[in-house]
């Protein structure tokens with residue numbers, strides 16, 4: 001049997017969480033390695049691109065969150081077999097990644113610059129991305145992002161919406177998603193309400 005080790009920072013979100021969730025929900029055995037940020041300088045140099053998540057497959061290490069999501073999605077039966085549906089799944093995941101990266105780029109800015117950058121992002125790119133994601137969801141039937149069923153794209157968007165609504169991001173209104181893309185909130189509730197997902201976060205004590 002293929003031996004898998006997923007390595008990511010020790011919190012229940014971010015770029016590594018969709019793959020963790022997919023492996024858990026798909027019942028795929030894997031080692032869930034959680035890195036304490038204080039150990040990151042030592043871990044960094046054994047990663048291919050000096051970043052997490054990474055996935056080890058029988059001792060071979062790879063990186064890039066959406067590539068990992070696709071791979072584990074296929075193992076877990078959570079990635080479309082149809083090429084067009086796979087493209088829609090990828091598009092949603094990459095759009096979420098774009099928003100995450102743009103917000104991530106503001107984290108180390110000085111207070112004033114961060115406020116300005118985040119207010120601009122909230123009114124501009126983030127709103128536009130959320131509206132477009134909502135339109136894609138609607139076009140696909142309104143429930144899931146691809147294949148009319150749960151895929152790794154749903155986990156990626158679930159994490160993004162949870163992050164945006166959590167209130168941890170200064171200067172990004174926590175009601176932004178509710179205001180501009182209410183169907184994404186319904187989607188968030190739908191995914192969070194899947195019994196295996198709810199049971200997983202109940203065990204992890206994550207609201």
Ligand SMILES: N[C@@H](CCC(=O)N[C@@H](CS)C(=O)NCC(=O)O)C(=O)O
Pocket residue numbers: 014015016050051052053063064065066097
């Ligand atoms: N394109 C990469 C980006 C990876 C990335 O930036 N990961 C962050 C954590 S979410 C990281 O490792 N940051 C630590 C650092 O850059 O030193 C991916 O999608 O996996």
